[in-house]
Amino acid sequence: MKHSSHKKDHQNEHKHHKDPNHEEHKHSGGHAEHHAHMAQDFLKRFWISIALTIPILIFSHMIQELLGLGTALQFTGDTYISFVLSSIVFFYGGWPFLKGLYDELKEPQPGMMTLIGVAITAAYVYSTLVVFGVEGQVFFWELATLVDIMLIGHYIEMKSVMSASRALEELAKLMPSEAHVVQEDGSTKDVPLEELQKEYKVLVKPGEKIPADGVVVNGKSSVNESLMTGESKPVSKKQGDEVIGGSINGEGSLTVEVNRTGEDSFLSQVIDLVRQAQESKSRTQDLANRAAFWLTIIALGAGALTFFAWTFFTTENFVFALERTVTVMVIACPHALGLAVPLVVAVSTSLAAQNGFLIRNRTAFEEARNLGAIIFDKTGTLTHGEFGVTDVLTFNGFDDKEQLLSLAGSLEQNSEHPIARGIVKATDGLMKVEEFNSITGKGIEGRVDGKQIKVVSPGYLREHNIDHPTEQYEQLSGQGKTVVFVIIDDHLQGAIALGDNIREDSREAIQSLHNMGIQCIMLTGDNQQTAAYVANELGLDDFFAEVLPEEKAAKIKEVQQRGLKVAMTGDGVNDAPALAQADVGIAIGAGSDVAVETGDIILTQSNPKDVASLIALAKATYKKMVQNLWWATGYNAFAIPLAAGVLYTYGIILSPALGAVLMSLSTVIVAINARFLKIER
Structure with missing residues (x-):
């Protein structure tokens, strides 16, 4: 390939x-x-x-x-x-x-x-x-x-x-000349950048450039990564978050454990990709x-x-x-x-790099101006790729959606389930939970703010013959969403639907591509209902659902047999065969993940709007x-x-x-x- x-x-x-x-x-x-x-x-x-x-x-x-x-x-x-x-x-x-x-x-x-x-x-x-x-x-x-x-x-x-x-x-000047390496006794020693090694811990003071790719092990700050990823807004960084060498630290001090240096670093990859594109x-x-x-x-x-x-x-x-x-x-x-x-x-190569597009294959980039169809991988490209609250419903005279979400989120904070994390993430102001208990296979319960709260599955309602608005539930289920119900003091008061939220940027991207006369098609391993809902919401021209990873390349070929020049847009790792089959492979990845991407063109931000901008640049370049x-x-x-x-x-x-x-x-x-x-x- x-x-x-x-x-x-x-x-x-x-x-x-x-x-x-x-x-x-x-x-x-x-x-x-x-x-x-x-x-x-x-x-x-x-x-x-x-x-x-x-x-x-x-x-x-x-x-x-x-x-x-x-x-x-x-x-x-x-x-x-x-x-x-x-x-x-x-x-x-x-x-x-x-x-x-x-x-x-x-x-x-x-x-x-x-x-x-x-x-x-x-x-x-x-x-x-x-x-x-x-x-x-x-x-x-x-x-x-x-x-x-x-x-x-x-x-x-x-x-x-x-x-x-x-x-x-x-780009080469972005890196500092020295790094503050943290010694075993807690003191720091300034060493030349070329002496940095993996697992070294370095101190990055406010306003300084981060000397190497790594993971924050101590401290909290905001980091300006605009010169790396094109993202203008400073990104908040705390313990466990990855940082990119060459980006600028904000107001706080960070201790970073180095995990990439020299040839493996994000900046090194970017410089090499830009050079390859300019010389190709x-x-x-x-x-x-x-x-x-x-x-x-x-x-x-x-x-x-x-x-x-x-x-x-x-x-x-x-x-x-x-x-x-x-x-x-x-x-x-x-x-x-x-x-x-x-x-x-x-x-065009320099302009692309400044906007977060890294061109690895000039011929494919030029081919982008003739595209007839773009196939998007759904999860992580058109959607956020993680469970999030999409709908909050209230029943039986209870009409405070914020309170319902707060009570459910407070109860779910003790669970590590993806559904629980999605609800907690959508909740402001978590409260203390008492008498927490798991209802095996059906949900959880506990006392929050003096009220007995249960967050349960539809199976729990059927088992206990609890009536619920089936029409609303079936509508949400038909969209491929997961629905949980909230019982307050033994009364069913509402439901929370979760799904892989569609990016707002996706709507704008699809509209822009349609304006260029390009068909937009989605590829996903999800079921037909979920795929149909996302396709309908975004106004896609077609979609392929329940597609296994090894079947993706065949779907690309199927669209090519319609007589269309096809681009594939995906995460660049598990979509590698499909990216290879496409006339133009566009890998979407954020931050240091760019080093492992595979594709003709890499978008350093996970923003589908950049696909439209990229094609516009290809057309303008050829013109x-x-x-x-x-x-x-x-x-x-x-x-x-x-x-x-x-x-x-x-x-x-x-x-x-x-x-x-x-x-x-x-x-x-x-x-x-x-x-x-x-x-x-």
Whole structure:
């Protein structure tokens, strides 16, 4: 199965990582440092080249004529000075492109650098020959300005890539550098984070970052986990609760027993998943790479055809033919194309991580835009996954529902049964219980607030021939709910229904998905009655009930056979076969559970609304990619013929420098457009 193997690969990769604060920062910073170095190199070359370009422009006879200066600035040897300055610009400023030309031809994989390298080489070699005796016209100024524009364009590209990669650096910086380890005598000792081991107890003071994943063994506080899970509200933590390394402690001190460090930590998993997503190739990226290759072939072919046509079929001179050829190759450069998709991928991945979506499989993420159906696991996804009070009924003139719940909850506080825990959780202000007694198999009884209270099953009522409103009971039972009855001083006064409460977020999620034209289907092991009630409440299109875990994958296949692209949304552990069978597997899990999830996409919050947001992001991402591909290549349709000189007889012509400006403008537009990507909620 695709997911299990992916998970093994993922775990194997982790063996190469150590401390998240040091190693992860080093790995996540590796690409960023490389891009930063390249950006600084391009900027340095640009400033030196631009300084040399100014005198080149001044000494250019063509520029002098355009400005109406005549021969006022001309002197013997001025072309030799231009040659020397242009040589520095060509070899120093143009070095990244010349090296790129060599590397691409060595592959062989001609692309953007091939075009730039050929264009500036043709311009330099021809102008040099003219300086040393060949008849013609130099265009050193076109060469210099072309190199300048290419350098600043590449600098902008590097800066854009750096800003998109910065999310990994920020994640790596979340961990503190030291931890307060509690010694046997109760004192604390500050140790570097990489020395932390499992079962160490660490003290986390108010306002400090939690140094590792663990369990609270002492203290009570609220913890801000927003940077980890996307949950903006601080989460209350007490003894026995899990905490995530990198989250920020609130007002109280906590003693935490470490249970995950380094490669096993939640933050380490997140950083690795984000990096995998950013580096993974997508189908759209492959399309862009193929487009860039063919555009290069077309450009070189168009350049050769232009040179041949102007040289042999017109009266124009060789210099003009060469200038048209250079301009064609510059204008057709797939510079922006190489940036169009990767920038959107990087921005969407970072945006997803900030909102609690972790993309492990880019291809599946892109496939999410074509989904026709989403299958939800019921328990823990559409519902809370635990017993809770859904209805409180009162009978026989007793109409105080709060008092009924309080009396029942107070009695149930002595029981560990799931029903008892559900009632206690819904009760405010528990009272003292006296004379507590268990009624074997039928319920419990005791004295609360001076009253004799019994909380019993329907079987107890039948056994003692106690009348009860059967219509209301059957209605609640038909919804798959468990109903218990409350007897006060030997009088039946009410009933409490419990069930797996439907999340309010589920209703909004289903509505949003329906608005996108996506069918919503539920998968559950519960009986038909319970499933039908939940499906009806949420307005689901279909449901499968009484499904065993090993049967879930078959149900996914059944929906796929309807001709629909299917996503499966579940807890990622017991739903692994179904997640693997689905076209897109979406694992829902909260907090540190993310480390054991399996799926193409992981939602760190247990919020079904995020499924709709995720699909909206997938659609928006693809839309941005298509927009960028059009921006990167669309202008070639009219620019290449214009550069070749098809409108020359009408006085419309593009110079190499103007061609470079248009090409660089396309790059800037693509970079800016990618930054406008956002999640439509």
